[in-house]
Amino acid sequence: MMSLLVYDVKGDGEIDNIDQLDKSILSSDRVLIVIAENNKKIYLWKGKNSPVRKKFVGARKAAALRTEYGFGYKVVAMDESDEEADFLALIGMKPSKASKPISTPVERASITVTPPTPEPELAPIAVEPTPEPEPKVVVKAQPRLKVTVAQPKVAVAQPEPNILSEDEIMTRLDKIEVPQGFVRELVISGHSLYAVKESKTSIFGKESIERKLERVNPPEGIFLAEDFIPRVLVENGVVQAVEFLKESPDIDYSSIEPLKEEMVAHLRDLVGAFKREKEKG
Numbered sequence: 001m002m003s004l005l006v007y008d009v010k011g012d013g014e015i016d017n018i019d020q021l022d023k024s025i026l027s028s029d030r031v032l033i034v035i036a037e038n039n040k041k042i043y044l045w046k047g048k049n050s051p052v053r054k055k056f057v058g059a060r061k062a063a064a065l066r067t068e069y070g071f072g073y074k075v076v077a078m079d080e081s082d083e084e085a086d087f088l089a090l091i092g093m094k095p096s097k098a099s100k101p102i103s104t105p106v107e108r109a110s111i112t113v114t115p116p117t118p119e120p121e122l123a124p125i126a127v128e129p130t131p132e133p134e135p136k137v138v139v140k141a142q143p144r145l146k147v148t149v150a151q152p153k154v155a156v157a158q159p160e161p162n163i164l165s166e167d168e169i170m171t172r173l174d175k176i177e178v179p180q181g182f183v184r185e186l187v188i189s190g191h192s193l194y195a196v197k198e199s200k201t202s203i204f205g206k207e208s209i210e211r212k213l214e215r216v217n218p219p220e221g222i223f224l225a226e227d228f229i230p231r232v233l234v235e236n237g238v239v240q241a242v243e244f245l246k247e248s249p250d251i252d253y254s255s256i257e258p259l260k261e262e263m264v265a266h267l268r269d270l271v272g273a274f275k276r277e278k279e280k281g
Contacts, residue, residue, distance in 0.1 A: 004090065005035040009058040011051060021091050028080060031058040035065065035073075036090065042066055043087050044077040162236035166192070169241050170213060172233060182245040183211070185228065189241040193218040232270060 007015040009031040028047040
């Protein structure tokens with residue numbers, strides 16, 4: 001009696017043992033593994049409606065069983081309605097015409113060896129002399145020319161020689177006396193704005209106020225310099241800075257009027273100089 005082991009393949013990767021094998025277990029949604037020890041075959045039967053997951057697990061388990069039983073076993077994969085005849089015989093079914101035949105050894109046919117017929121002698125063939133090959137013309141490769149592409153020079157903006165640096169302008173302003181009765185509040189130089197920062201110190205009970213210009217970030221907008229008197233610093237033919245003066249709280253108004261007239265006169269002279277330079281250009 002042939003020894004058979006039958007397993008039902010599950011989708012979770014496991015296999016369950018089945019006690020008997022007959023045509024009733026060949027359900028279209030199943031994948032079965034049948035081990036026939038007598039003919040050393042591991043049959044993998046796949047139902048036509050079985051999930052792909054079961055087919056994948058069945059193929060992997062059949063290969064593992066072949067390793068376990070030995071490489072003398074052969075894995076035979078079959079689809080439903082395309083079974084081999086020997087598999088159908090195991091479960092008591094008659095093979096149909098479409099079933100695969102049982103593989104049987106083929107008898108060797110007797111072979112009669114006929115001795116070869118001797119070939120007739122051939123007359124000698126005149127061999128024409130092989131023409132000498134034409135000399136090859138070797139063309140020396142021309143050396144590649146190295147092309148150097150000149151990189152464009154990037155122009156770096158250099159400061160104009162006539163424009164003073166920030167430190168130089170601050171030094172100039174510290175040396176320039178502010179008119180009596182006024183204090184310096186703002187300075188514009190180039191694209192920068194400087195404001196006066198006050199710091200109070202007390203030495204031996206005497207309080208002193210120090211005023212120092214510091215760069216600030218100006219607010220966005222358009223502003224009128226109301227209640228300020230502008231004063232322009234011009235050196236080397238360039239406007240280096242514009243400072244804005246404001247009346248101090250303890251100003252003596254009796255002396256302010258002549259001073260204002262003098263400032264206005266200086267501003268007129270400056271505007272007149274600009275006009276003359278423009279007319280010359």
